């Protein structure tokens with residue numbers, strides 16, 4: 001299973017409002033232009049037993065809503081979920097939405113900047129979904145068909161899941177040329193293209209702020225999973241990045257660790273404070 005290998009160990013955990021003040025002091029001022037990249041599952045909303053059960057807390061939602069109304073802040077939510085799904089979860093305007101790890105992009109004005117997949121890849125995807133659904137939909141495990149990438153969920157199949165079965169899942173994904181990625185109680189299958197959340201973020205930064213975006217704006221990226229590491233790499237040396245994890249020693253490209261989604265809300269509130 002391929003994963004994006006992070007390069008460093010998180011050194012600083014931000015766990016309360018004071019931590020944010022002391023570690024991020026001066027990064028933003030009331031006139032700063034900011035591009036804020038957010039993941040959804042495990043970041044804006046806590047992980048739940050089923051993708052349908054997640055929900056942002058009221059505080060997260062209201063703080064995010066206020067941020068989207070600030071003309072100095074560009075907000076993008078880039079998720080592994082399908083585009084329609086992530087939009088229906090966040091349900092806010094003035095946000096650029098990325099679905100399927102950034103293969104689908106809906107800009108804040110409603111226009112699309114999707115990655116155009118070759119027909120052969122699309123055909124292989126359809127065949128892969130059919131085979132995986134037939135072979136691996138066992139009790140407690142299921143295939144989430146997101147039309148561009150898929151997720152094999154096995155959270156409730158502990159008794160039936162063996163290392164051999166997971167190897168077979170990975171082999172099947174790879175036999176169609178797709179990339180297999182370990183995720184949270186799941187294996188993701190992504191198209192065989194050098195495209196990910198980081199590439200999608202770069203596209204958006206160049207499109208919205210020009211080639212010289214590094215000097216034009218500040219960037220913040222927040223995520224909890226291996227697929228978010230590509231997003232964090234974009235921020236290295238130019239912006240601030242945060243990995244949500246309970247593991248104090250987690251290997252990550254992010255500069256800071258946030259223990260849970262609660263601290264993500266604190267971060268959003270800290271950002272809001274900087275503009276007051």
Ligand SMILES: O=P(O)(O)OC[C@H]1O[C@H](O[C@H]2O[C@H](CO)[C@@H](O)[C@H](O)[C@H]2O)[C@H](O)[C@@H](O)[C@@H]1O
Pocket residue numbers: 039040041042046047048049050051052054078079080081082144146151153155183184185186188225227
């Ligand atoms: O990029 P994200 O927004 O973090 O999306 C990643 C995947 O999230 C969903 O699965 C994960 O969250 C579920 C709900 O908390 C959880 O039940 C599951 O175990 C996790 O793997 C979603 O279903 C996937 O399609 C996304 O790719």
